[in-house]
Amino acid sequence: MCCGLLMPDHRLVLGFLDYSSETALFVYLLSLALRRRCCGLTGLLAYVTVSVGVGVLRLFAVAHYGALSQQYALCYWLTDFPLVFAVFLLIASFFRRACAGRVEAWRHVRLMLTLIPPLTGAVSYIAILRLRHSFFPYFVIEFQQDLYFACLVLVTMLYLMLLKFDPADEQLGLLVCGLGVMFAGFAASYALVIATRWAPLAGVLSGYIPQVSDMGMVSIWLYAAARVPKTVPAKEAQKAPKDFPAGALARI
Amino acid sequence: MVVAVLILIFSTAMFFFYFQATCQRVLRREFDRDYFTPVVNANRLEFPSVRKAVLDYTVPVEYSRFRMMLKCDYLALSYLLGSAGNQQRRYSKEDRLLMLYFRLTVFSLTLRHLFHLGERPAILRMTAILEYFGNVIGRRVNLAKTGYLSASDYLLTLD
Numbered sequence: 094m095c096c097g098l099l100m101p102d103h104r105l106v107l108g109f110l111d112y113s114s115e116t117a118l119f120v121y122l123l124s125l126a127l128r129r130r131c132c133g134l135t136g137l138l139a140y141v142t143v144s145v146g147v148g149v150l151r152l153f154a155v156a157h158y159g160a161l162s163q164q165y166a167l168c169y170w171l172t173d174f175p176l177v178f179a180v181f182l183l184i185a186s187f188f189r190r191a192c193a194g195r196v197e198a199w200r201h202v203r204l205m206l207t208l209i210p211p212l213t214g215a216v217s218y219i220a221i222l223r224l225r226h227s228f229f230p231y232f233v234i235e236f237q238q239d240l241y242f243a244c245l246v247l248v249t250m251l252y253l254m255l256l257k258f259d260p261a262d263e264q265l266g267l268l269v270c271g272l273g274v275m276f277a278g279f280a281a282s283y284a285l286v287i288a289t290r291w292a293p294l295a296g297v298l299s300g301y302i303p304q305v306s307d308m309g310m311v312s313i314w315l316y317a318a319a320r321v322p323k324t325v326p327a328k329e330a331q332k333a334p335k336d337f338p339a340g341a342l343a344r345i
Numbered sequence: 346m347v348v349a350v351l352i353l354i355f356s357t358a359m360f361f362f363y364f365q366a367t368c369q370r371v372l373r374r375e376f377d378r379d380y381f382t383p384v385v386n387a388n389r390l391e392f393p394s395v396r397k398a399v400l401d402y403t404v405p406v407e408y409s410r411f412r413m414m415l416k417c418d419y420l421a422l423s424y425l426l427g428s429a430g431n432q433q434r435r436y437s438k439e440d441r442l443l444m445l446y447f448r449l450t451v452f453s454l455t456l457r458h459l460f461h462l463g464e465r466p467a468i469l470r471m472t473a474i475l476e477y478f479g480n481v482i483g484r485r486v487n488l489a490k491t492g493y494l495s496a497s498d499y500l501l502t503l504d
Binding site: 284290 | 346349350352353355356357359360362363364366367370371373438439
């Protein structure tokens with residue numbers, strides 16, 4: 094009954110809404126960049142550009158081969174790899190922004206970020222060994238689950254770091270929260286599929302949860318970019334010259 | 346399988362954590378002054394007294410009474426959000442997000458009461474949301490009344 098209600102048509106509509114909101118964010122960030130007001134959001138613009146590009150490719154695949162075709166499924170999974178890589182670079186740029194003015198902390202973070210891709214590669218290699226008989230569907234799902242989960246852990250570390258270093262940067266905090274919502278939704282949906290051993294309802298839900306969490310992330314990012322101004326880190330603010338020193342005011 | 350279940354539990358918990366963190370950051374938005382006080386007085390809302398009672402740790406939390414008071418305030422404020430000083434007659438995305446957050450907090454309050462986990466944090470969160478709504482309504486009404494006039498402009502119109 095429930096599966097009957099959740100038809101692929103709804104998923105397509107949801108996907109279209111998702112792409113539309115991402116395009117709106119892209120246009121907004123681009124307009125900010127053209128007016129040279131994209132301060133601190135360049136990494137975000139780069140990621141959204143990749144994401145919109147991937148979205149166009151997927152829409153092209155749907156239009157040509159159909160939503161239920163194997164070609165679309167192949168296109169979807171193959172384009173997910175550059176997307177995850179781009180989001181990894183975005184997280185790295187957020188770490189860089191959080192570590193502004195803290196050279197020692199950035200050194201440690203950079204080392205950790207360099208170790209993440211080979212570690213994920215090692216985990217996926219173990220998955221290949223274990224699932225070599227039915228490589229493609231199981232491996233891809235398991236690999237994605239691990240990768241998104243690793244990114245979720247990274248984002249959580251970033252959030253905690255942000256709380257410790259610069260709790261005043263509301264914009265970065267909201268951007269990280271958006272990423273957290275997206276990764277948590279993605280990791281949960283992939284884990285649900287594996288934990289229920291590809292139960293039909295879990296399969297249907299896993300089609301909806303990532304799109305809903307992606308839309309949640311885009312909405313939070315739009316709010317962060319439009320409503321919340323970038324806060325100057327405390328250390329930089331201390332370095333900045335102050336207007337009207339007390340002596341000057343006394344002279345007036 | 347076990348790893349997948351663990352990831353599922355952790356990810357679901359993190360989803361709600363980040364949702365809450367986002368709502369808390371939206372709630373942290375600063376208003377140039379306290380707009381909610383006239384709204385509270387005009388509509389005889391009770392959330393400030395509930396907050397005062399909850400912050401006073403010597404008084405026991407009257408769960409069912411406080412819950413009812415806050416839910417009534419929520420109904421009044423959510424109605425005002427959609428109508429008072431709102432020319433478009435519809436909720437903004439922030440309003441909708443915080444309304445969902447309020448409902449989830451009511452659910453968490455029920456769970457906290459059932460499992461004896463202490464209701465104070467959930468009640469304080471609910472009062473913070475109601476205060477935010479009061480501020481939004483007060484600000485909208487203030488803008489609708491005076492527009493974007495400065496204090497001197499407004500005084501000149503009184504002549």
